[in-house]
Amino acid sequence: MEAFCRDHLNDEYFAVSRELAAHVCQEGSPVRSGKASSWAAGILWAVGRVNFLSDPASEPCMTQSQFAKAIGVSVATISAKCRVIWDGMELMQLDPRFSVASQQGSNPLVWMAEVNGFLMDLRTAPREIQEAAFEQGVIPYVPDDRSDEASD
Incomplete structure (x- = not known):
């Protein structure tokens, strides 16, 4: 996640993504099974959704297709993993728990x-x-x- 954030997003996304990962990677969580890269993509995209990553007015900005291509995981997989995280954490756009610092x-x-x-x-x-x-x-x-x- 760190390298992807450094290359495509920013340090704020990395910090918030690490925080979300710490919450969702608890014992018994579905995030602890399957491909780590798929779950990492889901975590990053969940943070992106909270912070309107795909909004052209946002900086940084990436569509889900651009994100999928850059991270090397399919859009379908990203959507599925993000949905599990989104629902399990009861996330919402502008969620104060996972807003990047520059947006607070x-x-x-x-x-x-x-x-x-x-x-x-x-x-x-x-x-x-x-x-x-x-x-x-x-x-x-x-x-x-x-x-x-x-x-x-």
Whole structure:
């Protein structure tokens, strides 16, 4: 996976793919049987689906056919393995658990949380709430800190 990400995707995809692989390669998982290359392709494509890899507006961008050709696994196999992973992990597009770091700031699902019974976008919350959410691991960083850096 590392070489493929280095050559065709980026380090962010590699990091998130490793994280997903750690989740799906548990004892008793179907991922632990069959061809490792097929499952690796399924894991990478699942991360790609979460992060809109096939969207021309995305960078990097690859269609499933381009991906299959580059990784050397058929589209049908990639689809089948990805479906098992997608369903087993209950993944969705923009899934905050497996969004690449560069997309987290613009991913609304990363920032939504229930506060006092109300759904709130934590990017617009008071700093104290942002800090508490960060300390609890709910959000990846304190948005107000990034806003200060962007304005410098």
